[in-house]
Amino acid sequence: MNQRIKELRDLLHTYGYEYYVLDKPSVSDQEYDRLMQELQDLEKEHPEDYDANSPTQRVGGKILEGFGKVRHVRQMYSLGNGYNYEDLQSFVKRVDASVGDTDFVLELKIDGLAMSLHYDNGIFVQAVTRGDGVVGEDVTENIRMIGSIPMQIPYKDTLEIRGEIYMPKASFEQVNAKRAKQNEELFANPRNAAAGTIRQLDTNVVYQRKLDGFWYQLAVDVEGVNSQSDSLEFLAHNGFKINPEYRICKNMDEIWSFIETNSEKRATLPYEIDGIVIKVNSLAKQNQLGYTVKTPKWAIAYKFPAEEVVTKLTDITLTVGRTGKVTPNAVLEVVRVAGTKVQAAQLHNEDYIAHKDIRIGDMVVVRKAGDIIPEVVRSLPERRDGSQGVYTFPTTCPVCHTHLVRYDGEADHYCINVDCPARVLESMVHFASRDAMNIDTLGDKRIALFHENHLLDTIEDIYTLHEHRDTLIQMEGFKETSIDKLLDAIETSKSKPLDDLLYGLGIKHIGKKAAHVLAQHFKDMDQLMAATYDQLIAVNDIGYISAESVIDFFKEDSNQRLIERLKSFGLRMNSDTIDNIETMFSDKTVVLTGSLTGLTRNEAKALLEKYGANVSGSVSKKTDLVIYGEEAGSKLSKAQQLGVETMDEATFLAEVSKYEEN
Known part of the structure; x- marks a missing residue:
């Protein structure tokens, strides 16, 4: 390798670490840019010295074809949640009862996207999203664009680490400002922005959005690392950015004190957090405690209560949805809630407004449900000055002025003008x-x-x-x-399958699941359009209301014309089910339960649907077959009580392999 190229790469890796991780740059931006330009010129002259991890590869510019699936060597678990002092106290008592007195490491819970990084001989080789915990997506090229992630590290053995990719608040504001100028939909919050960015096919977009990451877990055994605090020190020593806001606590008083302190600091942090993670410090005790099917027994996430703020409700406006449903919305004086600006919140329907006694001009309490969707929690009648009046729901559509209809037994109003x-x-x-x-x-x-x-x-x-x-x-x-x-x-x-098209048509009462069930049962659009009411209600998971909606939709001349036009444009009008093969799963209602090891739950579901099954979430007398994996629980027991046929995972895989070979 050209010696100067090696020197420049080492220098720029060091300067990048100082800038992105330590926040203590030792050279000016101009000097960094000069060295980067020199390296780019030399690499053009010496293409034989190409290195995917060179600092020059972080400028972006690749267009990716997609993201491959990767099975995690060790499952990436989710954390169990606690919401108050008592939840955490119960967790501490359970741990103490199992492994004796122990200390805990408390870390800020970053509101981002879980990620796994792989290194071989000190070189970055792969990045994989959590996915469903068993299988994730390969996003290696996009992760290269994040400046704080080292492309080479001192540790030379095989290494896998885990952490969180996030979008800093400053980057979030910049990204949304740019999207607003381009008339693009704004991201709801930094977490959504980070998740959307990581799945971009243009690496240049990822580079420009300035993501970052904190790393907190080793997914392999490392000699000399015996605790979570050791793990953090190891990561920092190898150039990874760890969050310095962590503490070792020995009892519940210290744990709660840390939580209270960081609850107050939350709004001032340059990144979003949605809680505190409490982990048993000793790795030996972690192993002793083990895991449930979905969560580690040695850790818990304390979730912050939804932040509540007070602002003024200045107006109530109406929006009309695709089904004609009319939704009232609160217009609010702009207020910051959970890190983002809020100026509107949904009020659901007339009864919601009346029950909460919400009036125009009220001071109201607002929060974000799940830290995402703004909602009005309650009004503050004690702060009224007499100018507020009881809100009267309009009788006509705000757009086309057609008389609104409220059906018996429903809380919503509808505009019934299909041309609205x-x-x-x-x-x-x-x-x-x-x-x-x-x-x-x-x-x-x-x-x-x-x-x-x-x-x-x-x-x-x-x-x-x-x-x-x-x-x-x-x-x-x-x-x-x-x-x-x-x-x-x-x-x-145009190549999307029938269930996606059915859902896209917006048939009232036909959601994503019902659309899929209909597509799998009737196989193509013409058969569904010709279906009678009795044929529809005979389908599992399709009730009489849904059946009536399908009948009403397809008897409309305008909808029939729409389908014919879509056919003429070449849209696909059939499902993914293989029609030309009869399998033991054809037309059967199948339930999956327990932890599958040979494939993910979604992969199993896709295979069953491919071979003609209707996959249901619950066991009943109508269930034909229950396929079970490890630690199967109540669904398997219920199937046995009802005399429903059962099949273990190995038998299922063997059966499917017969059809796959054909």
């Missing part, structure tokens, strides 16, 4: 959403913009957008590459 502009707009947003046709980059703001410019008036117009390519490119804020990416995504969506 708001319903049309929301139906297109739903159709293009991730859970439906997954048309990347066609979000609500773009749909609204195209609608305003008379390019999108109905769902089928999505598939004629390519005819307006020149017009789209001329619109402000759009580039040729972004428009082509959108048009490619629209074309790709």
Whole structure:
């Protein structure tokens, strides 16, 4: 290798560690950039010295084809949760009863994305997301773009470490400001932003968004590391960024004191946290305590109570959804809640407003449900000055002014005008959403913009957008590459299976699961459209309300015309089920239970559906088969009591292999 290239790489790795991890740069930005440019020039002259972990590879620019699946060598567990002093006290008592007096390490619970890093002979080789804990996604190239993650470390044995990728608050504000300028949907919070960034196919996007990471766990045994605090010291010694805000505590008083201190500091931190993690310090005692199927018995996460703030409710506005459902929303004086600005919250329906006695002009208590969705907790009537009045729910649609209908037994109001502009707009947003046709980059703001410019008036117009390519490119804020990416995504969506299309059509009372059940049972669109009421209610998990909705939807001439238009555009009208093979699972209702070792639960579910089964979540007299793994519990017992056929995982895999070979 060219000696100067090696010197520059070592220098830039060191300077990067000082800047990103220690926050103590020893050279100016200008000097760093000068050395980086010199290295880039030399690497162009000497392509034979290419190194994927060179500092020059962190500038981004690769377009990835996708993310491969990787099975974790050791399962990545989730943590059990505690919500108050008593929950944590019970945890400490259980630990003491099992392993005797012990000390604990308390760490801030970073609100980010769990990640596993792999090193071989001191060189970074792979990064894998948690996924379902057993199988994750390979996001190696994107992780290279994060400056604080070392590409080479002193420790030369095989190493796997775990931690959390997050987006700092400052980066989050910058990213959302940029998205607002480009008329793109804003990220709800830094965690969502980090998760979305890690799954970008353009590494340059990841580089620009300035993610970071904290590392806290060794997933392999390391000589001399006997405790969690040892693990943190080992990680820091090898150049990994650890969170310095940790403490070793010996009893419940010290644990609770640490929690109270950091609850107060939470808002001032440059990153989001949503709790405190309490771990048994001794690794030997961790091993002695062991794991449940999903969580370690030696750790617990204390979750902060949802932050509550007081602000003024200045107005109540109505929005109309794709089914015609009219939802009232609180307009709030802008207030910061759980790290982000909030100026609106959903009020659900007329009864919700009346029950909580919410009035325009009230001071109200607001929080984020699950630290994500803003909600009005209660009004503060003691702070009224007499200007507030009882809210009267409107009788007409705020968009098309059609008379609203409230059905017997329901709390919601509906606009029943199928041509209501708001319903049309929301139906297109739903159709293009991730859970439906997954048309990347066609979000609500773009749909609204195209609608305003008379390019999108109905769902089928999505598939004629390519005819307006020149017009789209001329619109402000759009580039040729972004428009082509959108048009490619629209074309790709044509191959989505029937269940995604059914869900995308927005049939009332037909959610994601019901759409899947219908697609698997009827196999193609024509058979479903021709189904009678009796045939529909005979399908497991389809009740009379859902059946009536399907009948009503397909008897409408406009919906029949929509299906024919979508067919003419080449959209797929059948399911993923293999029709030409009869299997022992065909048309059977199957339940999965216990911990599977040969494949993930989702993989097993996909195989069963592929071979004609309807996978259910509960055991009943209608269940035909229960497939069980390790530590199967009440579902297996109930199946045995009811005389339902059961099958262990090994037999299931052997049976499936017969069909896979064919």
